[in-house]
Amino acid sequence: MYLGVDEAGKGPALGPMVAAAVVAAPASLPADVDDSKRITSARREAIAAAIEGDPDVAVGVAAVDPAAIDRPDTDMNTLTVRGQARAVRAALADRSPGVDEPVRVVADAGDTSEARFARRLRESVADDGNGVPRVDVTAAHGADADDPVVGAASVVAKVARDERMAAIDAAYTEYDGLGSGYPSDPATRAFLAAYVDDHGSLPDCARASWATCEDVLAAAEQSSLDEF
Numbered sequence: 001m002y003l004g005v006d007e008a009g010k011g012p013a014l015g016p017m018v019a020a021a022v023v024a025a026p027a028s029l030p031a032d033v034d035d036s037k038r039i040t041s042a043r044r045e046a047i048a049a050a051i052e053g054d055p056d057v058a059v060g061v062a063a064v065d066p067a068a069i070d071r072p073d074t075d076m077n078t079l080t081v082r083g084q085a086r087a088v089r090a091a092l093a094d095r096s097p098g099v100d101e102p103v104r105v106v107a108d109a110g111d112t113s114e115a116r117f118a119r120r121l122r123e124s125v126a127d128d129g130n131g132v133p134r135v136d137v138t139a140a141h142g143a144d145a146d147d148p149v150v151g152a153a154s155v156v157a158k159v160a161r162d163e164r165m166a167a168i169d170a171a172y173t174e175y176d177g178l179g180s181g182y183p184s185d186p187a188t189r190a191f192l193a194a195y196v197d198d199h200g201s202l203p204d205c206a207r208a209s210w211a212t213c214e215d216v217l218a219a220a221e222q223s224s225l226d227e228f
Helices: 041-053 076-094 114-128 148-170 186-199 211-227
Strands: 002-008 017-023 058-064 103-108 135-140
Touching (some): 017 148, 058 148, 103 114, 114 135, 186 211
Parallel strands (some): 002 103
Antiparallel strands (some): 002 017
């Protein structure tokens, strides 16, 4: 069995990180599957729909919300491992019957050390005990561009995150939109500043431990002092 896994939304200041795993034969995937960053939004959605609608393909998705990301006893590399592991287990639970084991897992490495990330992912996948088949994990930087099954996982993860961000955006209709959620996005920074100005605190969708969010709070506090 061949499984690819990747995540989307590791760096934004808003919203969850989403990991996805796909079990598929490379030849069964859309011919233009690729790293999600190299595909248009409309095409990503079409590819994700085709993947998820194929009865011979298994998919698992796991989200890591801002509250988990902000916990002081963890870090993004660890959360990436855990998120990918949850997605892998979900995909294995969704797999078609009669597939061969062990499972070959190929991951887009979320660590500077590919070998360390592969080891940690293998250990984390096995952590839930019974019912998990033996997995052979390899990880590589750029696997989402080089391996079509990992590319498929990157597309599913990106589309799933975009859907969650759209739902979050819809909850803040009194503002002019959240933007992409990335720190470099002026719309994201404007949303955070406006929300803090109105409420004196960050919204629940924000990663409070991110420098962007800390900067917005500090600017609001300084503005209040200046007015005083």
